[in-house]
Amino acid sequence: MVIRPIVSGFPPNMHKVPVFADHLMLAQRFEHPFSQELGLTGFGLVTCLEGEAQFMINDQRLLLNTSSFAVINRGSRLMINVDETPARPVLLFFRSILADVVAAEIFHRQSGHDKELSYAELKDYRLTEYVHYTHASVKEVLEQAIQLSQSCASFQALKTDALLRSLLQSLGQENYQAIAVSARLPVVKQSTRVDLYKRLSHTKSWMDEHLTEDISLEDYADMALMNPAHFLRNFKTAFGITPHQYMMERRLELAKKLLQNTRQPVQEISEQIGFDVLSSFSYQFKKQEGLSPSQFRKQVTTD
Amino acid sequence: MEESQWSKFKLRVNLNASVEEAYRCWATPAGLEEWFLRDASFKDAAGNAKDKNTLLQEGDTYQWLWYGYPDSVMEKGTVLKANGKDEFVFTFSLGCPVTISIYKEAGETIVQLVESDLPTDQGTMLQHFVGDSKGWIFYLANLKSILEGGLDLRNKKEELVDVITA
Known part of the structure; x- marks a missing residue:
């Protein structure tokens, strides 16, 4: 080079x-x-x-x-x-x-x-x-x-x-x-498809960067230069998941990494990834993983 | 220097070791890791992983990782020839063949390395002819050191950069 x-x-x-x-x-x-x-x-x-x-x-x-x-x-x-x-x-x-x-x-x-x-x-x-x-x-x-x-x-x-x-x-x-x-995007013109995909992906990438912040659907839609309903529909069509579900999945992935690789208390991790209430974090985590955050930590650290 | 002279280079090193031992150092994954690579992973033509102590064969493919560098710095290539005793050929930088010949001379074992078919445009000449020959000189010296005295000269620390030993 x-x-x-x-x-x-x-x-x-x-x-x-x-x-x-x-x-x-x-x-x-x-x-x-x-x-x-x-x-x-x-x-x-x-x-x-x-x-x-x-x-x-x-x-x-x-x-x-x-x-x-x-x-x-x-x-x-x-x-x-x-x-x-x-x-x-x-x-x-x-x-x-x-x-x-x-x-x-x-x-x-x-x-x-x-x-x-x-x-x-x-x-x-x-x-x-x-x-x-x-x-x-x-x-x-x-x-x-x-x-x-x-x-x-x-x-x-x-x-x-x-x-x-x-x-x-x-x-x-x-x-x-x-x-x-x-x-997957429901458009005919290739230039529209490219433009729409780029706006959705840019927003998705921005969501990754602002994972732990409290951001509304309207904010995401603004970022993608679309109205909220249009953004929600296109995001789900493209990525097969709603923006809210996407953010939740990414937050829980981050939580798993923190539980596995750090000794931070569960409460602290919950706050760090953007949950206001610990019980809400525990509920979402258990819904996805089938284990509570503490049980998950115990399992991965024992393994 | 004529253009054709930049398309290959030859290096020789004398070793106080047997031809068999020198061949093992080139033609088994474990042998390569002793003096050259952090990890030498090979697969046979059917895609099955090769055992670290198995002799490599024509058609085997490799993924090599280096001491001092993360896994993103990975070299991939293919074994072009392995005669099981004194000749081993593989693709390397830019897919160019490297031919290893091992023979006796004046009571010592000679390992001869020829890297050939290097593109002769100016950029390649400057980077790959010079860079590759410089790299092989160090590693051949390390092969001699390992086989004759056991001292490994490679830098194994990722935080230590810009040294000829990695």
């Missing part, structure tokens, strides 16, 4: 569709405001490893910080704008051939499913071109890749590639799911 600064090292012939021989990462810490039109891009992702930056992907304006990232589809137009400094935006473009290989792997693995997706569909990442939250693992991979690409470690190029390949495979898998889920 090659790492270049965004300003000085951006070769003039790469301002148009860049087809890279290898992964390319553009990374730089800005001390002063900065803005640049980067033209058409390859397939990759953008984020910020320090501060925040605004990215214009086609006609979407996305503000990204250290806990969010966005995927960019091959051929999308990209512009970067850093208003507040210091900021360290990062742009990672995957090697085109490897991205195609990942799409081909998924294409062959899906054989036997009811509705097979085409290879061309799997190479198109426009459905995932929205702000993703819960950024920890992506951030970790990018930091590791930057560190590795500048290190004297053995097989440093091979290890960087392996790291980025694992990231690429996760995005490929996410894209596969996105295509399958979006197909």
